Amino acid sequence: MIPRNVTSAILEALSDTPVVLLNGARQTGKSTLAQWLAEKAHPARYITLDDAAVLAAARDDPTGFLTGLDSPIVLDEVQRAPELFLAIKAVVDRNRVPGHFLLTGSANPLLLPKLSESLAGRMEILSLWPFSQGELEGRPEDFIDRAFASKLPQFPASDLSRSELVKRVLTGGYPEVVGKASTSRRSAWFRSYVTTIVQREVRDLANIEHLTMMPRLLSLLAARAGSLMNYTEISNSLGLPQSTLKRYMALFEMTFLSQPLPAWSTNIGKRLIRSRKVVLNDTGLLAHLIGLNEERIRADPNTFGPLLENFVIMELRKQATWSKTQPQFFHFRTRKGQEVDIVLENAAGEIVGIEVKASSTVKSSDFKGLNYLSELLGDRFLRGIVLYTGDQPVPFGSNLYALPVSTLWESGEVLRG
Numbered sequence: 001m002i003p004r005n006v007t008s009a010i011l012e013a014l015s016d017t018p019v020v021l022l023n024g025a026r027q028t029g030k031s032t033l034a035q036w037l038a039e040k041a042h043p044a045r046y047i048t049l050d051d052a053a054v055l056a057a058a059r060d061d062p063t064g065f066l067t068g069l070d071s072p073i074v075l076d077e078v079q080r081a082p083e084l085f086l087a088i089k090a091v092v093d094r095n096r097v098p099g100h101f102l103l104t105g106s107a108n109p110l111l112l113p114k115l116s117e118s119l120a121g122r123m124e125i126l127s128l129w130p131f132s133q134g135e136l137e138g139r140p141e142d143f144i145d146r147a148f149a150s151k152l153p154q155f156p157a158s159d160l161s162r163s164e165l166v167k168r169v170l171t172g173g174y175p176e177v178v179g180k181a182s183t184s185r186r187s188a189w190f191r192s193y194v195t196t197i198v199q200r201e202v203r204d205l206a207n208i209e210h211l212t213m214m215p216r217l218l219s220l221l222a223a224r225a226g227s228l229m230n231y232t233e234i235s236n237s238l239g240l241p242q243s244t245l246k247r248y249m250a251l252f253e254m255t256f257l258s259q260p261l262p263a264w265s266t267n268i269g270k271r272l273i274r275s276r277k278v279v280l281n282d283t284g285l286l287a288h289l290i291g292l293n294e295e296r297i298r299a300d301p302n303t304f305g306p307l308l309e310n311f312v313i314m315e316l317r318k319q320a321t322w323s324k325t326q327p328q329f330f331h332f333r334t335r336k337g338q339e340v341d342i343v344l345e346n347a348a349g350e351i352v353g354i355e356v357k358a359s360s361t362v363k364s365s366d367f368k369g370l371n372y373l374s375e376l377l378g379d380r381f382l383r384g385i386v387l388y389t390g391d392q393p394v395p396f397g398s399n400l401y402a403l404p405v406s407t408l409w410e411s412g413e414v415l416r417g
Contacts, residue, residue, distance in 0.1 A: 002175075004033055005140050006126055007041070009322045013124040014042050014099035018092040021078075023105045024128040025256035025281055026197060029175045030104040031076050033128065038074045042099060045069060048076035055080055062087035071100050079107040085118040092122050107254045127256075130173030130282045132318040134409035143408045144316060144323040144344065147352045152383060155393045155411055158404035162360060162389050165405060166297055166304065169311045172284020173318075183293060190288040194218065197255060213238065217248055221258060221278050222289035226306035226341075228275040228333075229260065256281050261313060264330030264343040266376065277331050283311045305358040308405070309341055312356045312387055315408050316342065327352075338372040340384075350382045357388040362402040370400060 006022075010033075013020045022030055031048065038046040047069070049055045058065045058081040066073075066087050078084060088101055103123075134141035146153050171178055171186070174193075180186045198214045220234060235242045252258040259281055263274030280286045287293070287307060297304045313329070320327060327344040332353070342354040353370045370384030383399040387407070394402040404410075 019123040044072035079105040160406040172282040
């Protein structure tokens with residue numbers, strides 16, 4: 001098993017919290033990691049609700065089901081039996097033992113109020129995304145913590161070629177995909193994956209009409225990756241009422257296929273009413289949905305920009321699950337066109353702005369949005385970083401830096417050969 005960088009955070013949570021939920025999209029490796037933890041690091045009984053007989057027992061008599069199990073317990077794909085959550089609450093309230101339950105799920109409980117409310121104050125939630133680039137290389141990435149350090153550490157030059165970067169972005173991080181050598185085999189897996197998600201996960205979560213419309217909507221979102229979410233435009237394109245469209249979007253978020261990036265504002269109350277950016281959970285999936293490959297990128301380099309931005313956002317989101325900083329994620333845009341691709345804000349209100357450029361060279365004009373944000377925030381603006389496809393770290397004035405994209409993962413020490 002390829003070690004997952006979130007493992008230490010899971011074990012830390014299990015040491016002082018009764019219930020730990022590891023959630024994420026299907027096929028990101030949750031079951032593999034949960035079984036490894038149950039065997040090696042947190043000895044426990046492993047039970048999967050993907051087993052039809054087990055699922056029936058859990059749904060029919062959740063209290064009796066748990067009564068017959070010794071602690072600690074690993075329950076895999078727990079969202080398939082929401083009846084269990086109240087029973088788990090009762091068990092925990094009787095005996096508040098750290099690490100009693102390790103749950104895994106493919107639906108976000110924060111978006112399922114009945115589930116999240118039943119274990120409020122008793123459960124810590126961690127996410128498992130597709131492999132990060134550092135995990136694939138055996139590196140414990142800490143770019144976010146370095147970016148928020150009082151002084152930015154020095155970064156080495158990168159030896160990653162543009163063509164290798166393109167391959168990494170097009171492959172993405174799903175465990176089943178990174179081991180497939182050909183584009184055709186990866187495409188076959190993604191086709192099956194999308195069908196399974198729609199026919200199984202979405203159907204389990206909601207009884208909705210027009211189920212066959214969802215793959216088309218997902219492709220439409222992929223084509224708009226990095227753009228502002230425009231419900232009116234998408235609704236008209238698909239011929240769907242906006243109310244239905246928003247239900248579908250909520251289901252994509254529940255199953256972790258999309259992770260929208262909200263707008264940042266100096267007025268906290270305005271963050272939720274400004275347009276969000278469209279972000280998919282994996283660039284391999286994104287590229288498959290829009291039919292993007294190395295040949296098309298070579299023919300039209302402009303197609304790589306939105307893909308690379310989505311890639312950087314998700315690499316940072318992956319790192320955030322184990323970083324000490326735990327920043328919030330936003331984007332920034334003014335009506336006059338000043339923008340910053342990614343805004344990271346720590347608990348103290350300090351800001352790190354990040355721009356993503358698919359170019360191998362950087363100009364002072366690439367820092368226009370970051371300079372504007374710096375002037376707006378004053379001392380709250382910690383630094384601005386332009387991530388680009390070149391190979392040299394370059395300072396660009398006070399608290400402004402250009403860094404190779406691969407700095408995201410190459411700054412970590414290699415832990416395995």
